[in-house]
Amino acid sequence: MIGIVLVSHSRALADAAVGLAAEMVAADKRPVIAVAAGLDATTFGTDAMAVSEAITTADSPDGVLVLLDLGSAVLSAEMALEFVDPSVAEHVRLTSAPLVEGLVAAVVTASTGASLDAVAVEAQRGLAGKQDHLGDVEVVAATPAGEADRTVDVVVGNEHGLHARPAARLVGLVNGYDATVVLTDLDTGRGPVDAGSLSMVATLNAQQGHRLRVGASGTQAVEVLAAIEALAAENFGDEPVRKAPAAGGSGLDVAIGPAVVTGAQVDLGDYVAGDNEIARLEDAVRAAGDELRGMRDGEHREIFDAHLALLEDRTLRGEVRSAIEGGASAPGAWKQAYDRLAETFEQLDDAYQRERAQDVRAVRDRVLRALTGSSTTPAADAARSVDAAGSTVPDLAASILVVPELDAATAATLEVARIAGVAVRAAGTTGHGVIVARSRGIPLITGIGDVDVPAGTVVAFDARTGTFDLTPDADAVRATIAARKDERRLAVEEADRPATTRDGRTIDVLVNVGAVQDAIDVRGANGSGLVRTEVLFGDRRTPPTVDEQVEAYRAIADALGNKPITIRTWDIGGDKPLPFLPQAKEANPFLGERGLRVFRRRPELLRDQLDAIRRTAAETPVHVMFPMVTTADEVAWALTELGPRDALEVGIMVEVPAAALRVASLARELDFVSIGTNDLTQYTTAADRTNTAVAALADGLDPAVLQLIDHVVRTAGVRVAVCGDLASDPQSAVLLAALGVTELSAVGPQVPLVKARLRQADLSQIDTAAVLAAKDADQVRGLL
Template sequence: MIGIVVVSHSHALATAAVGLAAEMVAEDNRPVIAVAAGLDEKTFGTDAMAVSEAIAAADSPDGVLVLLDLGSAVLSAELALEFVDPEVAGRVKLSSAPLVEGLVAAVVTASTGASLDAVVAEANRGLVAKQDHLGDSVETAAEAGPTDQVIEVVVGNEHGLHARPAARVVALVNSFDAVVTLTDLDTGRGPVDAGSLSMVATLNAQRGHRLEVGAGGPQAAEALAAINQLAAENFGDAPVSEPVVAASGSGLDVAIGPAVVVDAEVDLTGYTPGDAAAEHRRLENALGKASAELIHLRGTSPDHSGIFDAHLALVKDRTPLEAVSSAIQGGSPAIDAWKQTYDQLAATFEGLDDAYQRERAQDVRSVRDRVLRALTGALSNDTPPAGGILVVAELDAATAATIDASKTAGIAVRAAGTTGHGVIVARSRGIPLITGIGDVDVPNGATVAFDARTGSFEVEPDEDSVRTTITQRQAEREEALNQAAQPAITRDGQLIEVLVNVGSVQDAIDARGADGSGLVRTEVLFQDHAPTVDEQVERFRAIAAALQGKPITIRTWDIGGDKPLPFLPQDHEANPFLGERGIRVFRRRPELLRDQLQAIRHVATETPVHVMFPMVTTADEVAWALQELGPRPEGLQVGIMVEVPAAALRIDTITEGLDFVSIGTNDLTQYTTAADRTNTSVAALADGLDPAVLRLIDHVVRNAGVRVAVCGDLASDPQSAVLLAALGVHELSAVGPQVPLVKARLRQADLSEVDTAEVLAARDAAQVRGLL
């Protein structure tokens, strides 16, 4: 394998460039990279003797490639060749390739065992991807030999063939004796040489794009098989999904404890900046510390390693790092350069159309503050003290999924909104939580308390009163758990089925007192690959067994919007929440749905099963779904999700052939209020108790002509559950920790005493809560 030497006027620049390039290949397959940069760590310049020593250190029988930054670096490198042994000098090549891009391309190519000439050629093409993107490319394709075998693969990566998966393709291709080309069938770009990192990058292949892979040569078939397998594994990228975690919190709606304020900005006032070289070193050390913390978190929380991998990628992202380095070189302290760059990056994410991408702004701010804490020496927030209450500006799913629920007293969220992913994950884990506390001043360490049932949040509360309330709620919960198996029969004799929402077999195992499952989220059950019919049958059987043969309601694939399915990539949409979601996706691509329906029909011959189709809008969609389902086994009941206001308003025209409908209040609320539940700026509008939403629910109940269930978040709130039952809803499906509490509250209620007319005529959600 060839060696590589980096010659630069700046030691910090060379070190950062080497660190970036090294990330592209495995450590055990990395070429030797020697650095000759700066007269010392602080002083700019180049030294011919240092360059000659670096060449000696990187020397290899296969040759040495020298990459340089500015003009005098070339002179120093040329002079250095006079200092080394002539035999060594004879196998050294100086390259005019761009330092950063050329180094990345050279490291990836060299790692495959390519010749010095091949590495030089690839390094020289380092700018092609950038030039092509900006429209000033000189070279648009690499010459490739003839290919006589072809396959087609789909880019399933959430963010396409970015640098790391592209590097994996190149390394894989160059391990075979074959010529391989890639053509993007959706854009018409290509064919390009798949053994060239710069060429693969020019494709700009995005998620959902179809790639034609051509191969020729002695190992063409083996290369195609390997690429097909790599594509099936998302080119090595882990699929992004909402974490599924077991409930382990207290399950209460009240909490008290010392405030752990993590939404406050890191205190930068005590920071004393040094010169540019010192600031570069500080930043480098801080990045190393932040990376070490994230690697530790990844190791201690393997179920959520993908979250920390994403944060690690943000720490090492070359584009913002280049901006930070440039700002430091221009005289900015490291803290200012880092904060401003990552503030701008977060703002960019928040301005994107895609809801998932907007949520990544939370990740950017998390990484921003982690590095700022490392720069200033502030304490990490990864391990809040036992019994503390986290106070956060917004709750992302990563925090909700990874926090130790058994040691955290609760979470208080400044932003309003009850249907965001972080809130749903926290509640599914039984963590006491309140949202919408606003800008109240909360000193770090001060005793705080909240009661989500009443919506109160207090700093320095009457502790005796709060602890009395906690004791009462604990007793209520204990009693509810003891009676969980008893049916939920109201005081006026109405039986309400209370079921559980399930995203894993463990959810079903943990459920206490559930009358079955009112929602099995198949898109969460199966994340890493397209499951076979047998795999789905096995998983559905396990859920039914955990619920002791009680009915399970299986929702067919519900993808789109903020719920990507890694093995069924979708085209980019400007407004995915109003695009192809749920059943709409499968009218064009029904194959995966047919496998699932086959599995559902099979399980329905063994245990009580209901099936429901999501995101239905028209009677035509219902008819199509029933046709796809085909002949039903005896006992298999069929329904649809009511999440679209149009479906709710014409419910009487779309229920022909159905046994039930289930109202998904989360989506119905955001569509009714035109408020994206993932957008903290408007999430407060997306309130399930908005009278407009309640009127739609009332309309469905009165006009559906079939059994009506609710499986959205509203069904998990005991007080709202009583209102839903009073409106005539027959079934409620709640998150596991809330099932016993919902059943207990229903047993205490007399539905005839609920003035539904007054509730439906209320001015807003706040007035509805007052009435409840």
């Protein structure tokens, strides 16, 4: 096997490139990779003697390939060849291949035992996949001559398609057989390309769901095709992306247990600064990075990737280094920089972005704990405290963790067997810790405020009613828990039964979808009443192509058994930014360019999406829905952009009071309207739900909101649906049905519960007049 040398001006750059390339092949198959980079760990430069030593380290009878970054790296490498033994120098090859892409291609190809010439060619082709994808250069795919003796068809199941790692596994497998293998993407027509070449496989750009035709010739054609089929069946070695299971969490919204109360600050009081503060900081950052990388292999990888980005932010690291050089301690400098960034986030208008301050503080504290040698995290506090609490409360096996705010790492590492639930002092439901905890089935309540909670005291909460009790009736809480468990179990068992009320009205209960997995996991849904496309593609830095959108919409429809799906066009602005469509800063983004308003100046993105929706509608029942509509002119513009409806049903979101009040004129050419109760409530009450000072005002059962819903039902003249939070609350869902709503779209776990409650209800017995005349939301709940 050949050896590889990497010559770079930067040690950090070289180490990172080697780390990336090393992930592509198993450790026992990697070639020797020697690094000659930087004059030391932090000083840029190259040194010919260091390069000669690296060549000696990587020397192999099969040859050595040397990759370089720029400028003097070439000169240093050429000079190094004069320092090594001539018998070594004669089988060393310097290459102009791109440093990162070339190294990855070289490592993968070398791992198969390929010759120096073959590895050098693959390294040179390293940019081919990227160039082909971006259209920078026309890439000519070198393919073996002749027809394949045998073929099989496989499907790419990987979430991100045949990207670098699975492609590397495929190439490594192919090159282990005496056979010539080619690939053709049947969905795009690309190919055939050489399956033994990583760069050529990259030019296919095969995405999730694409069908590949694999052709093979040679003495081991049968064997290699069987091996490729097996590899494809295992997602080419990638773990399938699935939602994290409850992992022992009850999945309920009620809990009781002794309180474990944690503080917000890492204690820096005992830290003693030395003369090596920068080195200490680097060690702590490295340790924190290793911890985060160990957490990012599950469903919430993108959250921990964001934490890593914050950890490795060059601007912040520069600020910290300057502060240390000015005499500050490592913890003091780190804390000051990250506190300042957290404060910046907290001043932003966007509610979602404000909650990102939690992520900044989580990264801050992870490094501070590494610097101080502290292992005291909320998760560790809880684990250590449960046994002590249990000694005084033997019949309560798990604790309630009370935290100022919940970060994602804590939520991901809590031992659910020891945690009955989490009570978060801060308000807000979009924090990453909240998302992770709920996905693990951990009962959770937010916004309990600064209530004094003595450690060890038995507390309880019921998120359904929004109550946090310092003196709970344990028997009553246990009875509630038992009832909720029975309620959920029975609802899931009967989820496929129609939601027909006792007085004979059948309500369609659908699911809100933000990821394909939402459609896979749901039980009993009559389709999807809301496909949140801005969430579905929210991690993209570039707009998804029409083909990529069609694939995602098809996958959702397939998961729901081709029941109708309602695709909402891009709904961005306010608390929903899209990375591939940056918006100018607005003084009040909730009252600015949101939803459909944005696309009147960027219609090309909307047109691509409508094209994808029409193509999907040709295969499965699809409705299209336009968000944040206020005027009839906006509706007319949207319908013009849509063009021929064909099999499409068309509707709008009713999210602002103006749309609710004039819905009759807005809906004249529509098939349905869907009420977004979250925004309708927010705009009606002039209260931001994420602002703790006014959050209580933003109650969807406020009679003013219900009066607007009633007006829409009575005057729209078309089918009326609800897809906001009210539809996910079983009690509110019954009221909405009594008001005349015929379609409810809820979050997945609530669908069975909503259907069960509707089946128990007699809508004729609900006094809607009294509800609409109530003085406030509390009185409405009392009437229900």
